Amino acid sequence: MKIYSILAVSTCLLQACSASIWGSNKVDPIKAEGNLPKAPISKYDYKLSFKKNFYYNNTIPFWVAGGDILKADDFIRLSPSVPNTKGHIWSTIPNPHEAWEVEIAFKVTGSNMHGGRGLAFWYAKENNQPGPVFGSKDKWDGLSVWLDSANPRTHKPSTMVLLNDGTLAFAAGADPSKHTIGTCSISYRNLENPTYLKVSYKDTTLTISMDNGSGGKDYRTCVTKSGIKLPTGYYFGISAASHSPADDHDIISFETRQLNPPLKLEHPNRPLEEQKKKRGEEFTGIDEEQKKKIEEAEFQMRKLRNTEDFQGETAVTMATIYDTQRRAIEHLQILQLQIEALGAPNPEDAITGNYNILDLSKLSTPNEGNQGVNDEMSRIVQEIRLESQKSIQQFEKISKEQNRKMSDIQAALVRLEGTLTTLDKRHLAQSNMMHKKMNEVNMHSAETKGTMSSFLKYIFYAFVAQFLFGIAGYLYWKLRVERNDKKFV
Structure with a gap:
């Protein structure tokens, strides 16, 4: 992320x-x-998303909600811990993207040991269709991801991915495990932190991942299936149902992104x-x-x-490799037990040399019982070999994708540094231009100041000359008057 x-x-x-x-x-x-x-890698689609704050005029913009939902400030409770309640939220705008990714944050809590049904993600042709399947319609047309916390076989939270063309009915008691395209068992009930479900569809490949405690930073791959065709124009939805015993099913966020948007x-x-x-x-x-x-x-x-x-992506890659290796070790342990059942020594005796050669000769004696076991061993070895090849291919694919992302980021940083350098040059040129303009303004101000000082000098001299002329006129007038007075006397 x-x-x-x-x-x-x-x-x-x-x-x-x-x-x-x-x-x-x-x-x-x-x-x-x-x-x-x-x-860009992805583009956020706010019309196909909702998160806190959820409401505008007490409604969720571009979404429709129904059933027994409870609207809180920081979550939306699809179905409360009351038996036989259900609720749903569906988008009112069809999905226009060919490649997309949906990330859902949710919490399922209850006071009983086992869960009381669960919730489901939908990508269906019709929206806002309540029904008996996790609070939504049976015989839907599209994709559904079931998060079943009341699995009747395992009694553990399980995740199932199903495709329906509008003909399969599961409310009548049909076994959904016969029609799934993939399942996994990752715990998500009664956890302290929200659980994140990520559904990605790109290049006819559907990927379901979950993160049950790291805040959406450490996803584990649940199901990956190629050759899936999901058309555009379908609607996203989320629904939940509570049976007896009942759980609280809370939705914290539903975010949709377009993958590889056009430039x-x-x-x-x-x-x-x-x-x-x-x-x-x-x-x-x-x-x-x-x-x-x-x-x-x-x-x-x-x-x-x-x-x-790349801490998050490295953790996801390591988790995938760990799961693959764990399955390979389990197959090897089963194979070892089957070989020991035929009379072969255990690993400790084989290392120390403490075993009977006659017992090993029985292993090569052909009979009907050993033939079936040998066929089973060959099948398991072939499965382990195929699983190892798949793991190697997946690891190489992840490594290539990570190298490509590293190259893209390095190229983006190089372009960014070039842009910053150009910006610095631009800013420096503008600063020099401003200094030049200020110097011209200062020179103009100095010339104007010199002109004003000369003008004031001229005015001062004019006042002095006028004063002197006034004094001379006054003295002349006084002398003339005195002379006239003497003549008169």
Whole structure:
């Protein structure tokens, strides 16, 4: 899951940088690179998902719920611990994706030793059809994954995967084990943490995985089946039913993702971009909000680089290898017991040499009883050989997929570093341009200041000259008056 986080942070950073880089370049950056970028691994479909907060106007957007469900703030209880209750939630929008992945977080709790029925995931042609099969319709058309906590044979929680074309009826008592395409037994009842169920469909391959305590980080493969054809246009759903004794069946989240979505080659316009183009303007610079986004994205990238990015996938791979080896060891132990039953020495006696040669001669004596055992031994050896080959092929496939993802991430990081370098150069050029503009403004201000000081000097000199002319006129007038007064006397 951390791979998805790296790609999400990289996408956020590239979107934040695009406003600065694309604003000054007229050439499409995709064409300028000379190659097409890789498509994202998955795309979240919010219309085919629901999680906390679930409700809008007391309804789940794009979903319909019915039956005896109880709506809480942090979960939806499909059926409470009351006998003969059932509930369901179905999407109102058909699935348009050819390759998809659904991840469901749920909890099943009860006070009794054994479970009281269970819940089921649906991908069916018709939606919102209540019925007797885990609270949904019998004779459905599509895929169903049953999480049966009241298995009458094992009395343990079991997972069964079934396909129905609308003709098979299980409510009448038909044995579902004869029609399953795969089963597994992974405990999910009365656990402290939620259990995660992942249903993936890609390239006609259906994969069912479960995580019963690691928060969706350590999935164990339950069923993998190739050659499955699931059409688009069907509906997702989840339902549950409680018998006697009864359990609480809580849904915490239901998230759908499109696998390998198509690549978008056209980039949407920025706000007011068309208006600016009509006025002949061009977007330049980075505002403070974009700078904060870039700093946050860089911080997240540094944080992710310092963690173990593939811890989750490595754990899943090791769990698959462990399960395969455990089954091979069980087959070998059965084979050893059968050989010892024919008279062969046990491993301790074989190592120490403490065995009777005459007993070994019986092993090669052909008779009717030994012939059947030998046939059984040959069949078991062949099964072990086939199982080992499958394990080796699966391990090689997982290794190739992990190497491919590593290459994709390294390429994305290289492109991201290139983008950051271009952004730094762009920011430095703009800073130099701003300094140049400020220097020109300062020079212009100095010239204006010098012109103003000269103008003030001229005004001052004019006032001084006017003052002197005034004094001279006053003295002239006074002397003239005094002369006239003397003449008159």
